[in-house]
Amino acid sequence: MDHVLINEGQVKIRIPPFEKVSSRAPVFYNPVMELNRDLSVLAIQQFKSEIEKGLSICDAFGGSGIRGIRYAKEVSGVEGVVINDVNPRAVALARDNSLKNGLNNITVCQKDANLILRLCKGKFNVVDIDPFGTPSPFIDSAAVNLPRNSMLAVTATDTSALCGTYPEPCIRKYGSKPLKTEYCHENGLRILAGFLSLSFARYKKFLTFKFSHSTEHYLRIYATISKGAKKTDKSLNNMGYIAYCPRCLNRQVFYGMAPLVDARCPRCEHSLRVAGPLWCGDIQDSDFISGMIEKSEKLVLNRRKDAMKLLKLCKAESKAPPTFYEIHTICSKLKISAPPLMELLDLLKAAGYMASPTHFTPTGIKTSAPLELVEELIEELVERRNINAEA
Structure with missing residues (x-):
């Protein structure tokens, strides 16, 4: 079969030709996610600058291998990358693409994503979960095994659920009620952040959200992991609900897992609609994003202009209250x-x-x-x- 040559960042890979992006493609590769991968390289490079040890990265849904190969090639201080995929054709292609880029710090595996995360307890200090659809079935496996001072990167493409078009799947997958409002994509990010926080809290771990964004068809979150029962309990004070008035557009934040939420809008007395539980704390870290912007000068980014625009906007809104x-x-x-x-x-x-x-x-x-x-x-x-x- 003929292959298509892809140039991205500092790497070149080959993929089978396909008509449209789909989970049914022979090997999954999404050109629209090029910006996502540019930003991922920057985020992990910035994370590396904040810790005093090398990086061991797991790309749990490797597909063509493009993301993991870029990590191995472009992020300094990477000791090893595991590229995993359940598809044998993807595994063979990712292995071939790794060799063609002259990389010897990559291991390619063919396992279920949950299994690779469970088997490699404590081995990784960066886990990237970028599935086709919801990440929710895979978060517990990451939560139980990621150690303190590590990073989790998560993509969710099921925005129709998280952003309120179809509330029932969001309740089923994330344990939270969404709302279709003008700020529904922020609600979706906060629902995902809340789900991640509660998942890690079961293991006395808490998350610090470094960079989050909603772009095109997906939501993306980067968070670092810390440990301790008391600090985990304190972090969950950022969980809550956002009430919205569809008549006058007023919104209120109610902190806590079971707060007393007003039934009527204090401004116009209309019935309030409520989203949550979700994360009501910070989802952007200004210093972390500044570091990403600074490090962009030394990296090859195909979507540099778009990446810089997004990062500067996220930095500017980093101390803003929830909703817009x-x-x-x-x-x-x-x-x-x-x-x-x-x-x-x-x-x-x-x-x-x-x-x-x-x-x-x-x-x-x-x-x-x-x-x-x-x-x-x-x-x-x-x-x-x-x-x-x-x-």
Whole structure:
């Protein structure tokens, strides 16, 4: 069979030709995830700079081997990479691609992802779980075996469940109720983060979320693992619920696993809709993301421009409270046209509030300001623009 040559980062691999990205492809390779892999290389390189030992990485769903091969080739301080896949054709191709890139620090395995994670207890200090669909069946195997001072990277492509289009699968897979709102992709990230935290908490381990993003059809989270019963219990104080009013767009965060949640919106008395349990704490680490940006200068990234744009947005929103405001949704409710987003951000900052764009949508803002003030400033900007137009 003829193969297609792929150039990505510093590596070259061969894959079988395919018509569309699908789990039924002879060997799984997704060109759309090139940005994901660029960011993964940066994140793991930054993690390596923060620990004092070499990296032993498990790519649990190796497919063509592209991700694991890039880790072995491009991340300094990698002592070994295990590329695993249950598909024998993928295993053969990943092994061949590894050899063609001149790498001798890669082991290729053909095992179920849960089995490879269970068998190699304590062997890995980086585990990457990037399946086709939900990662939920594989998280416990990572949680039981990943040691302290290690990193977990997780991708979820079942966004229709996590973001509220189909609530029942989200409840079944993640133990959380989603909501279809203008900030539903952030809700999805927080549901995934909460699920990860609760899974690791069973083993007296807690997560620190370093970098998280929602891009195209998937959600991606990077977290470091620490250990200790008391600190794990304390970390779970970041679990909670987000209540949303579909009438006035108000939202409230309720911390705790079983908090007393208002039935009615305090602003307009409409019935509230509730999402959770989910993670209400930080999902971005400004210092970690700054390190990724700095290290990008020394790496070959095919999607450098997109990666830098995303990282800078995530860094800017790192200290923002949960959820964001979608300006067009607010303006539709107010029955006015939308003002320039940057002008609104400037007014919010001048009023003393944190305010930034968000990577979730180009028409969204993250801010510590109350919704009432956001609406007031939007109306002020629109009125000012109308006066200027009439002058």
